[in-house]
Amino acid sequence: MIENEFNITNLLYSWKVAEAKKRLEEKLRNEIYVTDLIYCPLKYKYQKLYKELALGTAFSPITLYGEIIHQGLERLLQLLFGMDNIKVEVEYEKSVRTNLDNNTYIIKGRVDAIVKDYIIEIKSSSSDKNLPHEHHITQARLYLWLSNLNKALLIYITPSRIVEFQVKGAVSDEELIKLVETVITGRPAPRYSWECRYCTYSILCPQKITSA
Ligand code: SF4
Structure with a gap:
């Protein structure tokens, strides 16, 4: 077998694993990402306890597939709207305090794109069933809370439907605190x-x- 001068699979692997490692290591004790607020709350604890398992998912083909669609559509939207009219990968953070443990938490999120006043x-997704998903609507409303905007567009790219x-209206402070708790x-x-x-x-x- 002739050796290639480079190996794209290895490049993608190194990039994805390094990125996941960096994100996990940089996550401070009091930081909560928007994605932590929309999925099972035990995962927040487990990702710190079982780091190797968390890193193990970084290079799954389905994760990479989603990442490529994200990056591809972001580049395309930059072309279609013009670089001056769109911001991509916009990071936000805000602090909240909860009476539950009297601690302050930093809520962080990275919005895919902002055009005009829309997130x-x-x-x-591999399926177009039951769209839009409830947790995605919550995610969009959390980004609206973080960004102080009021309107979001959830765009789904599936093999059978685009x-x-x-989505209108940010989560309220009360809703946010409940999710943090x-x-x-x-x-x-x-x-x-599921x-x-x-x-x-x-x-x-x-x-x-085990029965679901
Ligand atoms: S197995 Fe279920 S309950 Fe346990 S961490 Fe995963 S999603 Fe949460």
Whole structure:
């Protein structure tokens, strides 16, 4: 077999694993990402306890597939709207305090794109069933809270349908605090009954739902 001068699979692997490692290592004790607020709150605890398992998912083909769609559509939108009219990968953070443990938490999120006063959130999926998903609507509303904007577009790219939905209205401060408290208490776990089927930590989690 002739050796290539370079190996794209290896390049993608190194990039993805390094990025996931950096994100995990940089995550401070009091930082909560928007994605932590929309999935099973036990995952927040497990990603710190079982770092190797968390890193193990970084290079799954489905994760990479989603990443490529994200990056590809962001580049295309820059072409279509013009570089001056769109911002991509915009990071936000805000602090909140909860009475539950009297701690301050930093809520962080990275918005895929902003055009005019719209947030654009890109989703890839192998199926177009039951769109838009509830947790994606919550995610968009959390980004609206972080960015002080009021309108979001959720765009789904699936093999059988490309469709977008408008989401209006940020989560309230009360809704936000309640979500933060689920992360602190680790309850309810899972947040959705389907989550355990796709969860990396299901191999050691006492809360795993086995009948869903
Ligand atoms: S197995 Fe289920 S309950 Fe346990 S961490 Fe994963 S999603 Fe949450």
